[in-house]
Amino acid sequence: MSSYNRANATFGSLAAAMGIIVGILLVMAIVVAGGREEHIPSVDYSIDAANLRDTADYTTYAPGDGLPEGWVPTSxxxxxxxxxxxxxxxxTPADRHAELSMSDADPDAFIAETTKxxxxxxxxxxxxxxxxxxxxxxxxRKPRRALVKREDDATIIVVGSAGFDELETLAGSLEPQS
Incomplete structure (x- = not known):
């Protein structure tokens, strides 16, 4: 029968204990790092686009295939x-905000209210x-930019904190809805 003596403790036991602790810390670090990735919730706007097309007395537009990857519809x-x-x-891909707004409201009032x-x-x-x-x-206030296109029966505005280059990308992706 032998009793524990500190002098008999081995480096192997210490290394095994440290390995277990380091392993647990690595698993925790991976879990925490994965939780930090930003997730922007996306909405499906196809129903609203179809309802607008069926309701409006003007030509309606929606983003088409010309909108590059990285644009996330949020509302x-x-x-x-x-x-x-x-x-x-x-x-937007540059982590900014951009909106497409269209209406048959009074153009001057709609532009003033939307563009600010x-x-x-x-x-x-x-x-x-x-x-x-x-x-x-x-x-x-944050900077705010807008692009405005007046049509016969409606006004189309692309607006947001995004730069003009991104606003032009969104405007260029618009396709008339049939």
Whole structure:
């Protein structure tokens, strides 16, 4: 019968114990790191797009295949009362926000309410002229940019904190709904 003596403790026992502890810490680190990945919830806006197309008395548009990977639709709000309007929100690949808004409301009021900015010239997107609007960054507000296209019966606005390049990408992806 032998009794435990500290002098008889081996390095192997110590290494095994440390290995178990390091293994547990690695598993915990992997679990915690995996939980930090941002997940942006996506919405299916196809029903709102179809309802808008069936309800509106104007040509409606929705993003088509021209919208590159990385754009995540995050919200969709459809109003079928008078005026008929739709707002579709996106998280952009640059982690900014962009919205598509269209309505048959009074154009000047709709533009002022949606853009919250001043006219800043025009830009050409796939052969169509869009008016640029911009609100300068203020201490309590983020910069806001917009592209506006007036049609005969409706106004289309692409707006958000995204840069004009991303807003032009969204505007260029719009396809008329039949």
């Amino acid at each position: 969709s709000r459809l109003t079928t009362d008078d005026p008929v309007s739709w707002t579709l929100g996106f998280a 900015g001043e006219s800043a010239g025009t830009t050409d997107v796939d052969g169509a002229s869009w008016e640029r609007f911009e609100r300068a960054s203020q201490s309590d």
